[in-house]
Amino acid sequence: MKLKEILSSLSFYKTNSSIDENAEIKSIEIDSRNVIPGSLFICIQGFTVDGHDFIDQAVENGARVIIAQKEIPSSVSIPVIIVSDTRRALAMIAMKFYHNPTNEMTLIGVTGTNGKTTVTYLLEKIYEKHQQKTGVIGTIQTKIGDQVFPSNNTTPDALSLQKLFRKMVDEKVDTAIMEVSSHALDQGRVFGCDFDIAIYTNLSQDHLDYHTDMRDYLRAKSLLFSQLGNTYSESRKKFAIINEDDAASSILKKSTGQHLLTYGCKNKADVMAEDISLYIDHTTFRLSTPIGDVSIHSQLIGMFNVYNMLAAVSAAIAGGLSLETIKLALEDTPGVDGRFQPVTGGQNFGVIVDYAHTPDSLENVLETIQQFSNQKVYVVVGCGGDRDRTKRPLMAQIAVEYADTAFFTSDNPRTEDPVQIIDDMVKELNPNQNNYEIIVDRKDAIHRAIASAKKDDIILIAGKGHETYQQIGKKKIHFDDREIALEAIKHKEI
């Protein structure tokens, strides 16, 4: 693409020298290591390093133009374009370079503290039943139809994202469904994306290492709804899907001028679940919607999953799908990888692996397990390193309150000392809350919990869900809670 065309996506910019607007730009890069001859390199001031420090490497690798947000030494031999915010410029340039792909398909975004992956997974099943080709972007993986690619982040950076959307359009995806994290919203990774439907699940404490407080966290989440815009189009109606039972619902409703569809179980909403019956291996309810009522028998477990189903159903209704399709898909959908996933090795007690890594999700999952258990409940849980430290004591408190015994252990310690993380978890517990053991090694903790279990007890192994690694320092080693649990079950039988 010609530089002139790329620059037309920017509002204002300055240059340090004359630029050849007809220069051909071969690729857009934000990592100097990926620059090839003819690239345009955009310097991003990051959280760990500053992209402006890699200009020399970008030039050496053949960059044709640099986009920066700071003055650059005059020794740099190629044209430099200065903008006020390179993250915003990146989103606009990437959108231009890949020919605004989100304009060519339906785009659904899901935000909220918990439930994003589950809702995207349910929507994928619903749209597939509707005979559409789907693309899915999220925590576990990225998918285009049946092709699966690994995910580094829940929401990719703006450049990877627009490139991925172009690939989806080229491969005839009708509907793309994506998780939109608060980090992504805050960093403008989704600036310029033309969302048709924006879904809100819930808000509870997480990521206070990144956001200054809960208000700032909510502000970031609300950007998905303000980004839906206020422009009314009859041919392409846009919808905000809001959880009416969540405390932040009124703020989010005010963030957009688009159509609203609300869901809930307590407060009056457009889409509601009534006569809900929760069982250990399935859930039933009556689904009441503006297009009719229908009964649902789902394989998903727990009240929180009723909310996830309502969020997905509401989006599908906004998208014009029929209740028949929605019912068929919901009833056909098995549980999501690593979410309330039973591990069965023929044992006479229950083992459940779940991705609960926030206070709210841990409480929801333990509450669900408690409802079905008439024997002992054990939980194996830790907290991630280099993440919100203030959630640690809250998670420990919930663990000892709901479980008969908690085994506190490592999650992904990353660059922190795992012993210190566990200490942060337990240090605010009262002395009488001593129904816990500390076993730093996660494998040992899982083995100990399984060795302790008797007939009909239930063990929850929380925090890592689908993850097949443990990150210790900068290294990721293979680790899968489900594999270790099976191994421990076999070992117990010998």
Ligand SMILES: CC(=O)N[C@H]1[C@@H](OP(=O)(O)OP(=O)(O)OC[C@H]2O[C@@H](n3ccc(=O)[nH]c3=O)[C@H](O)[C@@H]2O)O[C@H](CO)[C@@H](O)[C@@H]1O[C@H](C)C(=O)N[C@@H](C)C(=O)N[C@H](CCC(=O)O)C(=O)O
């Ligand atoms: C704090 C944070 O959000 N960091 C994310 C951010 O990194 P960053 O912008 O700070 O980048 P950086 O590493 O400092 O580098 C700055 C720039 O220098 C460039 N560089 C760097 C080295 C070099 O040799 N040459 C070079 O040009 C880099 O390519 C980059 O452009 O942008 C990167 C690209 O998008 C992300 O991969 C990275 O995620 C890190 C790995 C991370 O841990 N992020 C977490 C906190 C996160 O974003 N999580 C949310 C999900 C949370 C949830 O829902 O629970 C997510 O969406 O994944």
Ligand SMILES: Nc1ncnc2c1ncn2[C@@H]1O[C@H](COP(=O)(O)OP(=O)(O)OP(=O)(O)O)[C@@H](O)[C@H]1O
């Ligand atoms: N609607 C919900 N409300 C509360 N907790 C939930 C809800 N849905 C799922 N959970 C809990 O949160 C965990 C993570 O669910 P899921 O992966 O769907 O959320 P997510 O928002 O994608 O999380 P992440 O931000 O880590 O990507 C589940 O394993 C379950 O314990």
Ligand SMILES: N[C@H](CCC[C@H](N)C(=O)O)C(=O)O
């Ligand atoms: N997307 C979440 C995942 C947390 C998963 C948990 N296992 C941990 O490592 O803390 C985060 O980056 O905060």
Ligand SMILES: [Mg+2]
């Ligand atoms: Mg997710």
